[in-house]
Amino acid sequence: MSDIDTNLVCTFHPKTETRLRCNRCNRPICIKCATHTPTGYRCPDCIRSQQKKFITTKWFDQVIAVAITGVISFLGSLFAINFGFYMILIAIGVGYFAVWAVRKAIKNRRSPLLKYVMSGSALLGSLIPVFGILIRDLSLYGTIFGGGFYSIIWYLAYSVILTASVYYQLRN
Numbered sequence: 001m002s003d004i005d006t007n008l009v010c011t012f013h014p015k016t017e018t019r020l021r022c023n024r025c026n027r028p029i030c031i032k033c034a035t036h037t038p039t040g041y042r043c044p045d046c047i048r049s050q051q052k053k054f055i056t057t058k059w060f061d062q063v064i065a066v067a068i069t070g071v072i073s074f075l076g077s078l079f080a081i082n083f084g085f086y087m088i089l090i091a092i093g094v095g096y097f098a099v100w101a102v103r104k105a106i107k108n109r110r111s112p113l114l115k116y117v118m119s120g121s122a123l124l125g126s127l128i129p130v131f132g133i134l135i136r137d138l139s140l141y142g143t144i145f146g147g148g149f150y151s152i153i154w155y156l157a158y159s160v161i162l163t164a165s166v167y168y169q170l171r172n
C-alpha cells in the first residue's frame with residue numbers, strides 16, 4: 001500500500017475522490033475544479049492568481065484611457081477632415097497615437113477591459129462632429145441630406161477605421 005495517487009480527495013471538494021493534481025501547486029483537485037491549460041491541469045486558486053497578474057490596471061486607468069482616447073479621437077477627426085481621402089490613413093495614425101499616449105499615461109498597465117474602454121471612447125469621440133453636423137443640418141434644413149452629408153460619410157469612415165486601429169493594437 002504505497003500509491004500516493006489513490007485515496008486523494010479534492011482540496012476544494014473534500015468529499016470528492018480524485019487522482020488529479022494541480023501541476024503548479026501540486027494540491028489534489030477533482031475534474032470539476034480543474035482547468036485544462038496548455039501546460040496541464042490547474043486548480044482554481046492558481047488560475048485566479050494567473051489572471052491577477054494579467055490585470056494590472058488601477059481603476060482610474062480606465063478613466064484616464066477614456067479621456068485621452070476621446071480627446072485625441074475628437075481632435076483627430078477635426079484635423080483629418082481637411083485631407084479628403086488621406087483621412088483614412090490619418091485615422092490609423094491617430095489610433096496608434098492614442099494607444100501610445102494612453103500606455104504612456106497609465107505606465108503600460110494592462111487589462112482585457114482596456115480594449116473595449118478605448119475602442120468605445122475612440123468611436124464616441126470621433127463621432128462628436130457627426131452629431132454636431134446632424135443637429136445643425138436638421139435645424140437648418142430639416143433633413144440630414146443638407147450641406148454636411150458628404151463630410152458625415154468621411155467622418156464615419158474615419159470613425160470606423162480609427163476604432164479598428166485602436167482595437168487591433170489592443171486585441172491581445
Ligand SMILES: [Zn+2]
Binds near residue numbers: 023025044047
Ligand atoms: Zn494550484
Ligand SMILES: [Zn+2]
Binds near residue numbers: 016029033
Ligand atoms: Zn474539486
